[in-house]
Amino acid sequence: MVRIFKHFVPVQILVLVLADALILVGSMYLxxxxxxxxxxxxxxxxxxxxxPKAIGYAIVMLATMTSMGLYMRDVAYGSPGYYLRLFISFxxxxxxxxxxxxxxxxxxxxxxxxGFTVGFAIIGTVLARGVFVRVVxxxxxxxxxxxxxxxxxxAQVGEILRRENLNHKFQLVxxxxxxxxxxxxxxxxxxxxxxxxILPSDAPLLATSIRYRVDELVVAVRDRRNGGLxxxxxxxxxxxxxxxxxxxxxxxxxxxxVQLDSLNSSWMVYSDGxxxxxxxxxxxxxxxxxxxxxxLALTLPxxxxxxxxxxxxSGMPILYRQTRVGECGEPFEVLKFRSxxxxxxxxxxxxxxxxxxxxxxxxxxxxxxxxxxxxxxxxNVLRGDMSFVGPRPERPYFVTELSREIPWYQxxxxxxxxxxxxxxxRYPYGASVEDARRKLQYDLYYAKNHSLFLDLLILFxxxxxxxxxxxxx
Numbered sequence: 001m002v003r004i005f006k007h008f009v010p011v012q013i014l015v016l017v018l019a020d021a022l023i024l025v026g027s028m029y030l031x032x033x034x035x036x037x038x039x040x041x042x043x044x045x046x047x048x049x050x051x052p053k054a055i056g057y058a059i060v061m062l063a064t065m066t067s068m069g070l071y072m073r074d075v076a077y078g079s080p081g082y083y084l085r086l087f088i089s090f091x092x093x094x095x096x097x098x099x100x101x102x103x104x105x106x107x108x109x110x111x112x113x114x115g116f117t118v119g120f121a122i123i124g125t126v127l128a129r130g131v132f133v134r135v136v137x138x139x140x141x142x143x144x145x146x147x148x149x150x151x152x153x154x155a156q157v158g159e160i161l162r163r164e165n166l167n168h169k170f171q172l173v174x175x176x177x178x179x180x181x182x183x184x185x186x187x188x189x190x191x192x193x194x195x196x197x198i199l200p201s202d203a204p205l206l207a208t209s210i211r212y213r214v215d216e217l218v219v220a221v222r223d224r225r226n227g228g229l230x231x232x233x234x235x236x237x238x239x240x241x242x243x244x245x246x247x248x249x250x251x252x253x254x255x256x257x258v259q260l261d262s263l264n265s266s267w268m269v270y271s272d273g274x275x276x277x278x279x280x281x282x283x284x285x286x287x288x289x290x291x292x293x294x295x296l297a298l299t300l301p302x303x304x305x306x307x308x309x310x311x312x313x314s315g316m317p318i319l320y321r322q323t324r325v326g327e328c329g330e331p332f333e334v335l336k337f338r339s340x341x342x343x344x345x346x347x348x349x350x351x352x353x354x355x356x357x358x359x360x361x362x363x364x365x366x367x368x369x370x371x372x373x374x375x376x377x378x379x380n381v382l383r384g385d386m387s388f389v390g391p392r393p394e395r396p397y398f399v400t401e402l403s404r405e406i407p408w409y410q411x412x413x414x415x416x417x418x419x420x421x422x423x424x425x426r427y428p429y430g431a432s433v434e435d436a437r438r439k440l441q442y443d444l445y446y447a448k449n450h451s452l453f454l455d456l457l458i459l460f461x462x463x464x465x466x467x468x469x470x471x472x473x
Contacts, residue, residue, distance in 0.1 A: 001253050005453040006273060006451055007451060007453060007457070012136050016128075017062065020058075020065065024062070024124075025051075025055065025058050028050060031113045031114065031116035031117030031118075035113040052107070057117070060093050061090070065086075067092075077129055081468075097114070136168065141169075143170050143216055144213055144214050145214065146212060146216075147247075148175075149219070151220070151221075153221070153262050154193050155192040157218055160254070175197055176199050204236075205237055206233065209240075217243070217244045220246075246267070249267075256442065257442045260407060260440065263408060268411075273447075273448035273449050292381045292382050296382075299378075303337075310338055310363055313363045314341065317342075320335070320336045320337065322334055322336070324395060325417075326413070326417055327413060327417070328413060334386070337376060339368050340361065388419055388455070389419075389420055389454075389459065390417050390446070390450075391413075391423065392417060406440060408440070412440060420465075421442075425461045426442050427439050
């Protein structure tokens with residue numbers, strides 16, 4: 001993993017992005033060269049100064065490919081969904097480049113050369129990704145890890161590796177019990193990992209690590225001071241080049257969320273993140289206003305049509321105002337296009353939205369599916385109640401209930417709520433306490449590691465959430 005502005009990015013993904021960038025730039029050079037040798041005598045003069053155009057093309061295409069989720073782990077190479085996303089990426093990127101050519105005549109590229117460029121780029125990216133998948137899945141690149149502990153936290157590591165499809169990255173060598181059963185808290189009654197996967201602990205930790213060719217040790221004990229964990233032995237391993245990481249940081253790094261079951265106060269306090277500075281807040285505010293004004297200009301016709309459709313179907317009001325909990329727990333009124341009947345909560349008690357909810361109108365179902373109902377929140381962003389990217393704001397009633405049920409829930413209010421967020425692109429729509437708990441893990445990751453880079457990444461990937469209808473209800 002490489003940390004870019006506090007966000008963890010897999011090295012494999014960075015390599016894939018770099019490979020795609022080189023292919024896209026090279027495709028434009030090849031396209032122009034082929035067009036020249038096909039008889040265009042002016043092509044040779046354009047080959048040297050083409051670099052700015054090639055870089056621009058690569059940036060546009062990388063942005064569209066990111067927005068289609070082609071750098072996400074859960075998009076399987078070779079699946080129908082993969083090819084659909086690739087087609088949309090190239091169609092969208094090509095359309096954007098055509099607009100650029102007409103808006104900036106100095107960057108214009110002939111139809112023949114551009115056609116060859118797109119063809120080479122498609123062939124190159126498909127072939128490169130096929131090679132990439134085979135190389136990445138090779139056993140020689142898998143990192144060998146040993147988990148220190150045999151209790152519930154240790155068992156979660158194996159579960160996460162399976163659930164998050166991380167077995168191509170890691171080979172779980174086994175678990176290592178520390179200290180006596182009573183000291184470590186994993187006696188026979190507390191042992192929660194398969195007995196056959198527990199390694200013998202008859203040698204010093206360094207010797208055991210060398211014997212099993214360990215690349216990384218994951219510390220998964222509940223109490224480091226009284227859990228049989230010897231810091232001197234861990235230091236010896238670290239000095240020998242073996243990475244040592246605690247289980248909470250391991251989960252955060254590999255899954256993109258903060259695992260609540262392994263969380264403790266000391267990790268929240270001493271780990272990197274959860275920083276609030278005036279400079280960062282100012283940059284985020286400028287970013288919010290800039291993006292909101294652009295989106296407002298682009299979506300104003302859509303909002304006018306939506307308002308008319310709501311009024312014709314179910315009358316007034318068009319907008320729905322609802323109290324939500326914002327930054328630092330402060331309440332504010334969120335704006336949405338009304339998608340339910342006016343009498344949706346006649347009993348006065350808040351209710352979770354559910355699949356096939358009969359309170360949703362016909363127009364409401366459409367605008368929910370396309371996320372159009374959220375567009376009036378642009379005004380909330382301009383007003384400063386919300387950010388463009390952040391945890392989704394909840395109603396005070398649900399916040400009170402969820403705070404009783406879920407530890408650390410109030411921590412999500414350390415940042416401004418957003419129209420879209422890390423949880424929205426990583427977890428499907430949920431309407432239960434367990435769903436709220438799972439989404440909180442992503443919200444905490446965002447609150448801990450938010451940056452302009454992560455905000456841009458979330459904005460790009462929100463496009464594929466809307467297009468492929470992930471999470472709408």
